[in-house]
Amino acid sequence: MKKIELLSPAGNLEKLKIALAFGADAVYGGVSHFSLRIRSGKEFTFESFKQGIDYAHSKGKKVYATINGFPFNSQIELLKKHIVNIAALEPDALIVATPGVVSLCNELAPNIPIHLSTQANVMNYLDAKVYYDMGVRRIIAAREISLKDVEEIKRRLPDLEIEIFVHGSMCFAYSGRCLISAVQMGRVPNRGSCANDCRFEYTLYAANEDHSTLFRLEEDPGVGTYIFNAKDMNLASHVKEIFDSGAVDSIKIEGRTKSPYYAAVTAYAYRMALEDCYKDQFEAKKYQDELNTTKNRGFTDAYLVHKPFEKENTQNHEYALSAGSYEVSGLVIEDEEHFMCKYKTYPEDEVEIFAPLYSKIQECDNSIGTIYKKEDGKYFVKFKKIVTKDDKELDSVHSGNTNPIKLPGTLPYMTMLRIKAEECDECSSPS
Numbered sequence: 002m003k004k005i006e007l008l009s010p011a012g013n014l015e016k017l018k019i020a021l022a023f024g025a026d027a028v029y030g031g032v033s034h035f036s037l038r039i040r041s042g043k044e045f046t047f048e049s050f051k052q053g054i055d056y057a058h059s060k061g062k063k064v065y066a067t068i069n070g071f072p073f074n075s076q077i078e079l080l081k082k083h084i085v086n087i088a089a090l091e092p093d094a095l096i097v098a099t100p101g102v103v104s105l106c107n108e109l110a111p112n113i114p115i116h117l118s119t120q121a122n123v124m125n126y127l128d129a130k131v132y133y134d135m136g137v138r139r140i141i142a143a144r145e146i147s148l149k150d151v152e153e154i155k156r157r158l159p160d161l162e163i164e165i166f167v168h169g170s171m172c173f174a175y176s177g178r179c180l181i182s183a184v185q186m187g188r189v190p191n192r193g194s195c196a197n198d199c200r201f202e203y204t205l206y207a208a209n210e211d212h213s214t215l216f217r218l219e220e221d222p223g224v225g226t227y228i229f230n231a232k233d234m235n236l237a238s239h240v241k242e243i244f245d246s247g248a249v250d251s252i253k254i255e256g257r258t259k260s261p262y263y264a265a266v267t268a269y270a271y272r273m274a275l276e277d278c279y280k281d282q283f284e285a286k287k288y289q290d291e292l293n294t295t296k297n298r299g300f301t302d303a304y305l306v307h308k309p310f311e312k313e314n315t316q317n318h319e320y321a322l323s324a325g326s327y328e329v330s331g332l333v334i335e336d337e338e339h340f341m342c343k344y345k346t347y348p349e350d351e352v353e354i355f356a357p358l359y360s361k362i363q364e365c366d367n368s369i370g371t372i373y374k375k376e377d378g379k380y381f382v383k384f385k386k387i388v389t390k391d392d393k394e395l396d397s398v399h400s401g402n403t404n405p406i407k408l409p410g411t412l413p414y415m416t417m418l419r420i421k422a423e424e425c426d427e428c429s430s431p432s
Contacts, residue, residue, distance in 0.1 A: 010169075027063035133158055330345065369384065
């Protein structure tokens with residue numbers, strides 16, 4: 002049985018470890034502005050990126066390095082040095098976007114496989130073959146491609162790996178080739194510094210130059226305000242179709258600048274979906290319930306299984322980003338006996354345990370608190386008291402507190418403690 006790789010975003014070392022713990026087979030990330038996510042690129046140094054690569058390899062997982070920016074002439078020599086420096090870290094592939102950079106990678110890092118970025122807009126087997134003949138081993142297909150076209154590329158080029166996006170932010174422009182941010186903010190999207198202007202709320206005006214009239218167009222509340230704002234891609238319900246096609250080698254999640262919780266939930270949900278495909282037990286609602294706990298702009302299944310003109314639900318005209326239905330209150334540290342507070346926790350709060358997939362949770366009841374399982378199969382922890390690693394008892398603990406807090410029992414490293422957002426404001430307070 003052919004298995005599909007699950008590829009997750011790694012915006013920094015913590016997110017890299019979390020994505021792998023919650024089900025990813027591989028992660029992608031980068032260093033410096035030659036990566037198309039400057040904000041996340043700045044969170045990795047060459048040293049920490051090397052740590053991430055070594056960590057992944059120790060787990061039998063892979064790391065793909067992003068060098069998918071669009072260099073100017075003045076940066077070519079700097080780019081050459083960057084390719085050499087990244088290659089020395091021994092990533093499992095280089096993700097690039099242009100033919101010139103493909104050639105440079107072939108010359109300077111001949112032993113590292115090349116993956117072609119979605120920015121190259123590959124939609125057909127002709128373009129795919131050109132890049133394959135240049136030495137590209139995998140193409141990350143344009144987000145506008147259909148599954149039928151993916152199947153045709155694989156039929157004609159069976160040795161070429163094909164990767165597709167299945168989850169994350171969608172761009173207002175065709176495959177991310179946008180200039181709105183550059184025009185309005187001076188931040189060039191294809192240089193890695195997109196300001197996300199398409200997510201802003203816009204007010205519309207009408208003008209008449211003949212007599213200098215300018216007036217604001219009145220709108221019904223929530224209608225047409227976020228005129229460029231695309232919903233987020235969510236293909237979890239279609240993973241079985243993708244698997245059955247036999248044409249896809251890797252499914253990719255977008256979101257290097259998103260939260261550690263997002264990295265965990267998306268890896269967890271899509272890993273469940275893939276494993277259920279292998280067992281012929283696919284259950285779309287289960288994955289969607291988990292994904293709905295993350296912040297999002299509303300979900301759309303985008304273009305893989307539908308043509309753009311066949312639907313009208315790809316835009317969100319009401320808001321830029323939802324709050325999400327859960328808040329992370331804590332993250333279990335490496336000793337598995339303590340957690341770091343990420344929100345706030347009081348004695349008697351009931352907090353859900355969100356552990357890496359297939360983790361074994363041991364129930365317990367002691368002076369610190371209780372770990373128990375409910376009828377729906379979910380595990381929870383309730384603290385009887387809040388005690389630091391140094392045995393100092395607190396009335397409560399809040400984000401910003403750098404003291405590890407004792408758990409009633411051991412929980413797997415990277416386990417998240419979470420609470421429903423509507424319950425956050427109702428948390429117990431000191432009497």
